[in-house]
Amino acid sequence: MTAPHALAVEHLSKSFGGFRAVHDVSFHVATGEVTALIGPNGAGKTTTFNLVNGQLTPDSGRVLVAGTDVTGRDPRALWRGGVARTFQITATFPSMTVRENVAIGVMALAPHFWSLQRPASLSGSATDALLADVGLTGMADLLAGTLAYGDLKRVELAMALANAPSLLLMDEPTAGMAAAEREALMTLAVRVCKARGAAILFTEHDMSVVFRHATRIFVMSAGELVATGTPEAIRRDPLVREVYLGKAAAP
Numbered sequence: 001m002t003a004p005h006a007l008a009v010e011h012l013s014k015s016f017g018g019f020r021a022v023h024d025v026s027f028h029v030a031t032g033e034v035t036a037l038i039g040p041n042g043a044g045k046t047t048t049f050n051l052v053n054g055q056l057t058p059d060s061g062r063v064l065v066a067g068t069d070v071t072g073r074d075p076r077a078l079w080r081g082g083v084a085r086t087f088q089i090t091a092t093f094p095s096m097t098v099r100e101n102v103a104i105g106v107m108a109l110a111p112h113f114w115s116l117q118r119p120a121s122l123s124g125s126a127t128d129a130l131l132a133d134v135g136l137t138g139m140a141d142l143l144a145g146t147l148a149y150g151d152l153k154r155v156e157l158a159m160a161l162a163n164a165p166s167l168l169l170m171d172e173p174t175a176g177m178a179a180a181e182r183e184a185l186m187t188l189a190v191r192v193c194k195a196r197g198a199a200i201l202f203t204e205h206d207m208s209v210v211f212r213h214a215t216r217i218f219v220m221s222a223g224e225l226v227a228t229g230t231p232e233a234i235r236r237d238p239l240v241r242e243v244y245l246g247k248a249a250a251p
């Protein structure tokens with residue numbers, strides 16, 4: 001028997017009022033695989049992410065994480081179950097240090113989080129390991145609010161990895177960054193996730209980043225999955241060119 005996929009979505013659909021934001025979408029992400037979900041604005045990418053991490057409940061269809069049906073579970077339960085997420089808008093605490101920001105994620109997973117015990121001793125080494133992985137050891141005692149945007153994104157990555165995820169969802173992780181920074185952040189995310197055995201599903205508008213890092217790409221348009229394939233196949237797919245890539249993919 002083969003190992004279950006990190007993620008499988010089966011016939012997912014979600015409407016808002018009468019509007020079909022996501023319609024009959026199915027795909028899988030293998031264990032440790034790096035995949036990208038692309039498509040024009042309004043295609044349904046963020047809604048799909050929200051369905052996968054429990055922010056939204058599908059009207060129909062199923063979400064399986066590591067072979068377990070998690071459809072309808074809330075984000076907290078999914079987070080404990082190994083689904084991590086970064087957001088388009090950075091969600092860090094500016095008046096706390098970098099280490100404290102990352103420690104919150106580590107502590108939240110510890111069973112003693114809600115007791116009066118100091119959890120620092122439980123979480124210290126895990127926090128330090130995460131800080132080292134994303135190259136922030138030297139900035140650990142700085143207030144997050146004083147960091148440059150690219151460094152904050154690394155704090156957020158370390159926070160997201162605190163639950164030792166099997167799947168990391170990154171919705172436009174490089175929004176607002178310069179081209180060189182975008183490349184550096186994704187290189188770091190892929191390296192750290194590979195080392196930890198975590199699969200990645202990310203959305204990204206910079207096609208050079210998508211083609212360089214994703215081993216498979218899922219293309220959405222108007223709520224539907226219109227293509228799945230390797231970067232080479234997606235680059236050549238005439239339908240994909242039509243719905244999304246346009247002139248950017250022309251030879």
Ligand SMILES: Nc1ncnc2c1ncn2[C@@H]1O[C@H](COP(=O)(O)OP(=O)(O)O)[C@@H](O)[C@H]1O
Nearest residue numbers: 016019021039040041042043044045046047048
């Ligand atoms: N909560 C909501 N209520 C109504 N419409 C929504 C809601 N969330 C998303 N939509 C609509 O669903 C479509 C897909 O949105 P979204 O998933 O955010 O697309 P993407 O992330 O690909 O840009 C858009 O037309 C958007 O306006």
Ligand SMILES: [Mg+2]
Nearest residue numbers: 045046047171
């Ligand atoms: Mg979106």
